[in-house]
Amino acid sequence: MELHNWILRIFISLVVFLLVSALVIPHLMDVHPPLFVEVLLWPMAVMGPVIGKVLPHPNIGTAEHPVYEGTPIDLLVAFALAGFSLLLYPVATFFLLTLLAKLAKRNAPARE
Secondary structure, three states: OOOOOHHHHHHHHHHHHHHHHHHHHHHOOOOOOOHHHHHHOHHHHHHHHHHHOOOOOOEOOOOOOOOEOOOHHHHHHHHHHHHHHHHHHHHHHHHHHHHHHHHHHHHOOOOO
């Protein structure tokens, strides 16, 4: 396979994006998604609680029994984090293929 062609690397990255999206998107709103979805969305699991601490969460309960409700902002942030998690894989694939192409070019014997 000729990885020196950047169009091929973009095409492979697009295929990776479509495959990961096809696996993850049907399970985005699941309460307990399958394990492979949790593994693919690990950036969301890491950054979600950190970002969630700075978002406003109104107390709709009493002082003795607080109940915090999710807001539409939480949903938007969750979709943004899911999008970031999905885009991470094709970008990483493109950079890895570029690195492999450069290594293969450097290690290739000189043609005379």
